[in-house]
Amino acid sequence: xxxxxxxxxxxxxxxxxxxxxxxxxxxxxxxxxxxxxxxxxxxxxxxxxxxxxxxxxxxxxxxxxxxxxxxxxxxxxxxxxxxxxxxxxxxxxxxxxxxxxxxxxxxxxxxxxxxxxxxxxxxxxxxxxxxxxxxxxxxxxxxxxxxxxxxxxxxxxxxxxxxxxxxxxxxxxxxxxxxxxxxxxxxx
Numbered sequence: 798x799x800x801x802x803x804x805x806x807x808x809x810x811x812x813x814x815x816x817x818x819x820x821x822x823x824x825x826x827x828x829x830x831x832x833x834x835x836x837x838x839x840x841x842x843x844x845x846x847x848x849x850x851x852x853x854x855x856x857x858x859x860x861x862x863x864x865x866x867x868x869x870x871x872x873x874x875x876x877x878x879x880x881x882x883x884x885x886x887x888x889x890x891x892x893x894x895x896x897x898x899x900x901x902x903x904x905x906x907x908x909x910x911x912x913x914x915x916x917x918x919x920x921x922x923x924x925x926x927x928x929x930x931x932x933x934x935x936x937x938x939x940x941x942x943x944x945x946x947x948x949x950x951x952x953x954x955x956x957x958x959x960x961x962x963x964x965x966x967x968x969x970x971x972x973x974x975x976x977x978x979x980x981x982x983x984x985x
Contacts, residue, residue: 804835805853808833808840808844809853810857811829811832811833813854813858813861813891814832815829816891817890820890821851851894851897851898854898855898855899855945858894859895862884862888863884863885863888863892863945865877865878865912865915869918870919871923871970874919878943881943882959882962883963886952886959889952893949895945913937913940917932920932920935920936939970
């Protein structure tokens with residue numbers, strides 16, 4: 798018995814396949830419709846603009862190709878991000894879609910992304926007395942430094958590989974966390 802795939806998932810999976818051959822800008826709704834075997838109009842119903850398609854494709858790629866391993870401690874977080882950066886190096890076309898999508902206005906996310914909630918939960922455990930404003934500020938910094946955009950900027954701007962980007966990430970995390978008062982951290 799063949800497993801049923803919903804139309805939005807089929808569109809996104811086909812777009813990911815097409816990304817192996819061309820850039821996102823070179824994937825037309827017509828080519829995507831032909832690849833999926835549906836009408837172009839159906840694609841427009843699901844993703845009215847290319848920004849909607851890009852944001853959905855980025856989220857889908859992140860969940861299917863680059864799932865972030867669970868983390869509770871800062872050390873676990875570092876290891877998870879290192880793993881993700883190595884995966885980005887192995888599939889740069891997919892990582893660049895994520896980087897580009899994060900640069901556009903949000904079209905889909907109403908709630909904070911999984912990674913934002915996970916970082917805030919990690920900070921609740923690691924730094925239980927951190928006030929809400931500082932927790933959000935630190936979480937935003939850590940989210941950026943763990944993002945496809947950070948990876949892409951260092952990859953294209955400085956021609957760094959995953960190992961070098963992991964080093965830069967670790968230094969950025971150290972800098973962000975060093976600014977927190979010692980009394981904030983949970984006893985080890």
